[in-house]
Structure formats: structure tokens, C-alpha cells
Amino acid sequence: MLAKLFKFYGGVKPPSNKTLSNQQPIRPAPLPSRLVVPLHQHIGGTPRPLVQAGDPVLKGQKIGEADGWISAAVHAPTSGTVVEVAMHVRPHVSGLESLCVVIEPDGKDEWITHGPADRAAMSPADICQFLQEHGIVGLGGAGFPTHGKLKATPGVPMAELIINAAECEPYITCDDLLMRERADDVVRGIAVFRDMLQPTQVIIGVEDNKPEAIAAMKKAVEAQGETFAVVPVPTLYPAGGAKQLIRVLTGKEVPGAMRSTADMGVQVFNVGTAYAAWRAIGHGEPLISRIVTLTGNVRGAGNVEALIGTPMDELLKLAEPNPDTDGIIMGGPMMGFLVPNEHAPIVKTSNCLIAHSERLFPPKAPEMPCIRCGACARACPHELQPFELYWHARAKDFGKTQQYHIFDCIECGCCAYVCPSRIPLVQYFRFAKSEIWAREKEKKAADEAKQRFEFKQFREEREKAEKAEKLAKAAAAQAAKKAAEAAAASEAPATEQPAEAAADPAEAAKKAAIAAAMARAKAQREAAQPKNTDELTPEQARKMAEIEARRQQAGIVPEPADAQPATTETKPE
């Protein structure tokens, strides 16, 4: 057992409202009429679709192939028919669309053949690939592909494996119920992570407002003869932030700039991720469903096991929202967002849907000027000075916001929660961050353009010099000829013919130089500009292929770019 817990600075204690939804067991959600499964559900590359409209699919069949290492496969949540592979609104604050596979269930819920992994015969790399193939991503927040975190940083011994079961956001109880009901599978999943990472210590951090979950986990750990420590941590938002939980359990502070906590010998997984990993390893089930808390302005709050791709409005109906419900918050009330389109599907990271009403979440009072009271600074778990950040973000002095560490802000909302002037601080910080990102992108593009321009100038100068040299040579030759002709004065008037013949090679050289320059420019353009062919819908891809084929037939583009004739190849100086 751990002797000592540490404290993190700041934090707030909003009313938890968890008892609304944690009094009933997890219910299975009925099959929806339609499933809209976004291919992009996690951080990293967008999986490529493997099915087309009209294809029959079985439950658990892979429908999206992981694109690169930081990506994970996507599977059909039930059996049925693919209606279309098309752009649909995604559950994101932007309300933008992304490529989705739409499946009409056949009601049979028929599985593909599946079974447990033969772990004894699998290397760690095999297990990583297995998890990736089964679509396992972090279920706590950003949805980072799990296999990408199952490796220690070289040279840094893995000291602590932390299972994040704090669930600090108000209203959300999906992890609570998962631990109460399915602790055994959770512990088995943790054991898989343990075997992969070989940490000195495994700590399961649970906020102390979940005594039933803590008891269930302790029992499961004991029953399986494991040595994992189940540690109640004080209920203080945001104790479930990865860096806050690491701080509380180990005393280590992970700097904002550090890319991976593994660099400090710590790795953190959400408790739901451990469960999903075990469903994959122990049962061969890919990640096609998750537990979602339905709560807020509803009569029948609770947790449901819902298929990924279930439309939110359809799912929320199970909890009987009150008639004055005017929106759906995905996630918690501190860091979630009002979904711009309620038909958006739930994805692997959708832990909670809250029916929003003005009665439950009264509209904010108008924004007042900042009185520098410092309440935000005392609440900030990253020990930032939000009022200073606000001041500079408002003035669009983004350099100063970076000086005040804007990128260390985790957008937990503690500052806005306590602000007496009701300033939407997090909004200001998101604005500043996105502006800085946009500017950096712009700057990069400008730098590249500058390089291109400078090279073009250099090239033009060089060509001019070359041309002048050639012209001078030709002129000299012509002068010599004229002199010869003048010498033969009695002969017939000189024709331009020989002179032209002499100019011809110069002309040819000029043409070749132009052709070479054009080829170089083209190659540079292609290298510098990202192709707008990254996120294609299948129709677009098909159309492009057709056009390409027609062009090739017409002889416009003889071959793909990489097989172009060597004559246009140019060599750098």
C-alpha cells in the first residue's frame, strides 16, 4: 500500500451530481435503427474504409484499416448492411463532417468468428498489433491508440503503471459502474498492461466518492492474487487529469512540454481502456461498444452499454429527457461541449451524454471586467495565472500568452468555474492557442514560399547569365563570320542563313533550360504543398481514378509522376 498521497495545487469542488446516474445497473442499449460509425475516432491517422455501400457486414468485422502507427482499426458494431460510406456530422464542437460508415442493422447481431488471443505465443509487438487491429484506444478522453503507450521510454525504467479511475468530472459515472460490475475483467486488462510495461508498481487511483467501486476493485485484485494497489484519492476536480493523478499518487510533476509521461517512468491508462483491452485479448472482441452515462435533465438517468455509432439523440431517449431539454452535452459539464448536431453518433471516447436545460445549467451572467482577484490563479491545477493569460489573449498579444505558458493549460475549466466576473476564460485560451497554431502554420508556409522565391530568383539570375554568355558567344561567332564575309566583299550579299544556323543551338539550349526550370518548379510545388487528397471520400477517390485513367488514355499524363522520363529530371546545383 502507498504510504503517502501528494497534493496538486488548486482544483475546485463542483457539486458532483453522480448519484443521479449511479443507482441503477448498466443496461444494454437496444439496437438503433441506423449506426453511423466515424472512421476517425481518435488522435492520429484516419483509418481507411474497407467496405462499400451494399456490403454485408458481421458484428466485429473490420470496416476501417488503421492508417499508420498512431491509429487504430474500426469495426462494425453489429451485423447488417453498409448503406453508404459518406460524410456525416461528427460529435465535435466544430460540427464538421467526417467520413463515416453507415450500417443498417439486420437485427441478428451476428458475430464474426472470434476468440481469445494466444498470448503465450505472442511477442509484445504482436500484442500491440492485436490491440491496434481490435481498435483499442484510450476511453478516458483524447482517445490515444492504446498500443502506442505500451512501451517504456528507452533508458527510463517504468516505475508506475497508473490506472485512472478517478472519474472526477461531475455527473459521469460510467467508470464507477464499470468497476462495480465488471471489476474482474478490468483487473485482467490491467494485468495485460502490467505484463507489457513491467512496472515496479501498479496503482489504481479512484476518487474516494466511489466506495462501492473501490471495494469491488479491491476484491477483484485480491481474488486474482494481484498486487495492484487500489488507492482512494481525495475528491477534487480535476484529480482525474493524467498529470494531476500522477502528482497525487507519485508526487511526480510531468512538465507540460514533455510528450510522454513514460519519459518520467509513469504510464496512465483509463480504467475503461483496461476493460476494453481485456475484451479484445481475452475474448477477441474489438472495441464496438462502450458504457455511456445518460444523465442531466432526464427522468431515467443511468448507464447504458451502447454501440459505437448510435446517434446521440436516439441514445438519450432511453433516459427519457424532460420536455424542456434544449441540447446535449457530450462529456462532463466542466470539459464537455454542447453538440452542434444531436444526430451525431457516439464514438469510442463518448463517456457521457447530459441532457441540457436552462433550469439545470442557468445561462451565464454577462461578462464583467476582470478585477484581478486571483481566484482563477488559486484554482488552476497547473499553477498558471489565468487572469494574465486572459489579459494578453484579449489584447491578441500571443507572444505574451506563450510567455505565460498558455500551452500548459489543460482547459479543465477550474478558472472559469470560480471567476466572479463570469469571464469564459477557457474560450479565450482556446482562441489564443488556435491563433498561435494558425500563425505558426502561416509562418511555415511563408518560410517555404520565401525559400521557393529565393531559389527562383537565383535560378533566373543564373539563367540570365547563361543566356547572356551564349548570346555573347553567338554574337562573337556572327561577328567573325561577318568579318569573313566582309573580307570576301566581291561575293554575293550575305544571307542570314548561316547566322540563323549559328543561333539555333543557342535557341535549343534556351528551350531546354526553360523546360528544366519548369520541371524543377513543378517538383518543388509538389514537394512543398500538401496534396488535397488526404481525406477522400470513396466517391472522390473513384472519380479521381476515373479522371486519371481518361487522362492517361488521352496521353495527357503518360505515366504517374514518379515514372516520368529521366530527361525532365533535374539535378540540384
Place this chain on the structure above:
Amino acid sequence: MMFAPAPYLLKDASVSLVMTQVCLALIPGIAAYAWLVGPAILVQLVIASVTAIAAEAAMLKLRGKPLAMFLSDGSAIVTAWLIALTFPPLAPWWLVVTGTLFAIVIAKHLYGGLGQNPFNPAMVAFAACIVSFPALMSQWPSVGLQMPFLDQLNVILGLAPRVDALSGATPLDAMKTALKLAEGQVDIAHLLANQDIYGNFAGRGWEWVAIGYLLGGLWLWQRKLITWHAPLAFIGGMVLISGALWLYQPASFANPLFHLLSGGTLLGAFFIITDPVSGCTTPRGKLIFGFCAGLLAYIIRVFGGFPDGVAFAVLLMNLSAPLIDQLTQPRIFGMKGKQS
């Protein structure tokens, strides 16, 4: 679809709630004050409040700002009360009005209104008036003055003559004058023991007003509206310098307790240097701000020409606050022990 960013849950907090609590915290001090000099102080509080609200409304209107939202924030009332509590209780009404107008119009709104003023408005008012009307600002009611309410009202409204007998110096001022006049012939212990103006620890009666402010201040701290840094550092600065000089020459320098319970020390410590707008905001900044203000207040009140030094000390430190804040930015999470 409405657009509202997270967080959707908000703590029950507002500027007016903050200001209301500050006013509540002043009540014990005001009660002791009223017990000491009678209802005159309540009249001054009313005069200052009405002037402040009127000036605030006029300025908001001129600046085209929403009236209801800003009038109800309560910040003008806090300024008004601090002015009433730092001006002499029998000061003529127009002096309080002038001070309040100066605070609200010039020190607050000309700089941009709520949250924008670099100087504490109440202290600006005090400084402006003590420089412009030094005599009136130095006339305090004599000890044990028992005056019916109507007479007090008449004096404030200028309907009765300002008889010399009514007024005296503050205990701080009286001591400074006595020491100066006696040119080292009198020691402080003697003064404290024999003059009627002094009570158990400091000025008779005033010490209890100071204790009232202390109670209110502790309540603010307990409510987490202020942190301990600035008040403790201010008191620390005051005790350190007064203690050192008192140990060095107890006959000519009063003890630290006398200074703590005299003049505006405790009102300043908990209600003035804790003003977040014009003060420092970082923990280390608040310590520096408070400590230096404590030192300066002592130096000005003991060696300077004015009856008290808190106002000038605070204004001087207000000037330095932005710089101090910049130099005392705390290390952030994960950056401790490293150069940021």
C-alpha cells in the same frame, strides 16, 4: 442551436458578491467606530455612498456602459465606505463629497472603470484631500466627545461652527507633535500613561475600532476572499521597523502594538492593500507589496509631515505593483526547480 462553452457548471460567484462580503467585513469596525464617536460616521458613510453611486452612474452613462450591471457590482460602495472611514468623522460634507468624486471620476473611471484603475481610488481621494485641505483632514473629534446626533449633523452640514474644542489630532499625530514640541524632554511611556487621548494600547477607543477591522479582515481571509500574504507582510513590515526603532530608543519611538492599533494600519492591512486591482497578484508579489507598504507607512507616519502614512505608502506601492508582479511570476506545474 445555442452556443455556450464549457464549463456549464459555475460556482455561485459574482463581483457584487465579493463586494458585498467586503462591506460586511467592514461592519465590526464601523460598529466600534459608531460606538466611539457616535452616529456621525454613519452620516458620512451615507454621504459617501450616495455620492459614489451618483458619480458612478454619471460616468457609466458618459462612457456608454450598461448602468444596471455596473451599478450593482458594489465596487463604488466599497470605495465610498473606505473614504468615509479614513476621513475625519466630523469632516464637512463637501470634503467627503469631493474625495468621493475624485475617487470615482478620476481615479476609477478616467482610467477605464472597474478593474482598470492602477491606484486604489479611496487612497487617491485621501491623498488628494490631505494635500488640498490639510487642516480639515487633520481635525478629529476630541477624546470622550459626547455630542448629540443633531449637533454632529449640523457640524457636518456646516450649519454649526467648527468649534476648536470639538477637534483634536489623531493619537498618532498628537504623539508626533508632543515628541517634537518636547524636543526629547518627554518619553513615550510618560505620554501614554498620562495623556487622556491614549487608552490601553494606542489611541483611546480607536484601538477597538482597529480590532474591529482585524476581525472583519480575518473573516475575509477565512472566506478566501483575500490571502494571508499581503496583510501579514504589511503587519510584518510595520512591526519590524517599529520594533527595531523601539528597541533602539524606547523613549522616542512607540512600541509596535501602538503602531498596529493606530491610524489606518489594520484597515489598510485587510481592506486596502488587499485591493486586487491595484495591488500585486502573485503570492511573492503580495509579500513584497505588503512588506514595503508596511515599512513606507511607518516611515511616512513617523518621520513625515502627514498624520498617517498608509495612503501614500499604498499609492507608492501601487506604482510598483506591475513590475513586482512581472518579477515574481510563480513557477508553474512541472517547472519547479527549473528556469522557466
